[in-house]
Amino acid sequence: MRRRPTIKDIARRAGVSESAVSFALNDRPGVSAATRERIRRVADQLGWLPSAAARALSGEGSATVGLVLARPARTLGVESFFLQLVSGVQEALAVRGLGLLFQVVEDVDAECAAYRRWWAEHRVDGLLVVDPREDDPRPALLAELGLPAVIVGAPGAGTVPSGAAISCVRADDAAAMASVVDQLHDLGHRRVAHVAGVAELAHTRRRIASLRAEAARRGLREVTSVTTDYSDAQGAEATRRLLSGERPPTAIVYDNDVMAVAGLAVAAERGVSVPHALSIVAWDDSALCRNTHPTLTALTRDTAGFGRHAAEELIALLDGGPARWVEDAAPRLMARESTAVAPGSRRSLS
Structure with missing residues (x-):
């Protein structure tokens, strides 16, 4: 563990008094130009920066x-x-x-x-x-x-x-994703997409891994994840690409509420009915999810x-x-109007 450099450390290294260090670092008279320069050079070498508060200088912490x-x-x-x-x-x-x-x-x-x-x-x-x-x-x-x-x-x-x-x-992000896959599988969905967040984040990787593992356990072969920066713009663009494919997903899971709402708008713009042709699930419930039409199924937590x-x-x-x-x-899954039985599934035909 490194210790923050203090005025005392600078004084010891520069061979001067603590008051001389204080004068030099606060640009006050009382030391020669050469001494001032030497003290500042030592302060730079030690990585010293002025304290944001007097309490910190006295060792009491910054609160x-x-x-x-x-x-x-x-x-x-x-x-x-x-x-x-x-x-x-x-x-x-x-x-x-x-x-x-x-x-x-x-x-x-x-x-x-x-x-x-x-x-x-x-x-x-x-x-x-x-x-x-x-x-x-x-x-x-x-x-x-x-x-x-x-x-x-x-x-x-x-x-x-x-x-x-x-x-x-x-x-437990992995368990939360498993609950989503459970619900979508029970509704007959076999083509599931995941519009994920930033690729480097540990929870993004856990969610992607959980989706793949749960899909493999259920024999779902048409499952994909795409990463984004969490913005509505990239969420919308990812949705357009997914819906333009030869076999578009029947369900999309979004890694935040903003992208889910953007995806809902893209579906409307393309004439894709939610939830009859496409089910949507959002990660992290919010007022956005509760006030769209249809309301969005979401993973909710405090x-x-x-x-x-x-x-x-x-x-x-x-x-x-x-x-x-x-x-x-x-997080626990809160089912709302944006999820339904998959189109063409046995459940929808029964």
Whole structure:
């Protein structure tokens, strides 16, 4: 575990007093130009950055936890999942008087850079980490920095270093996908498509693997998954490609509500009746799913509660508790008007 460099460390390395370091770094008179330059050079070598708060300088902590979201901001404007998640996080943090520092970045490299900057500036006491990946550099970095963290979702195998102060709060995506395949199979669907999220995410890979495994177990040979960036634009484009094929699916599962609504619109534009010619299922229920026509069958869960549980686990780590893995309630399928018996199936003919 790395320790944040302090003014005392800089003073020791530069061979000057702590007050001289303070004068130099705060651009105050009291030291010569040469000494000021030497102190700043040493500070750069040690990776020192000014603290965001006086409390951090005194070693009392920042009373803040961080959350960085590495997704294009344009994909977040209409998706309710993260808003609900953050509301649950904030509910738990408010009980302890903790603040939430939130940032949106373009990719994981920028996310890691934000972690390093926050660590050096004493901005956060711990982190909530979302969208775990299969080959994820973030847990190792957090272990190196010594920042307590909670991963929201199951991390990729072997990505969390042994002994790190990193907990995990997850729900069983594979079981949730199995429940969807069960329902669609019972309705006679044999051609099922999955409009998935970002390919690098661990939960995307688990959902794709679960779909394939469940399809193989039932002898379903016409099953496919396509990955997207979660946006309505890519969800719509994926739907157009699927419906333009020689043997289009009779059911499509979407990895969020926004893409499912976009897919419903594409079906209407092409004259494909939902649910009589095409069944649609959305991952993560929302007001969008409940207020479309037809209403959308969806996997539902207490997303705010999921965020609250993750924040509570982080608070437990900050209080000195052990790192642990917590299984949250799995999403359950809520059948609505967008799913029905597959066209041409024995059930529809009986």
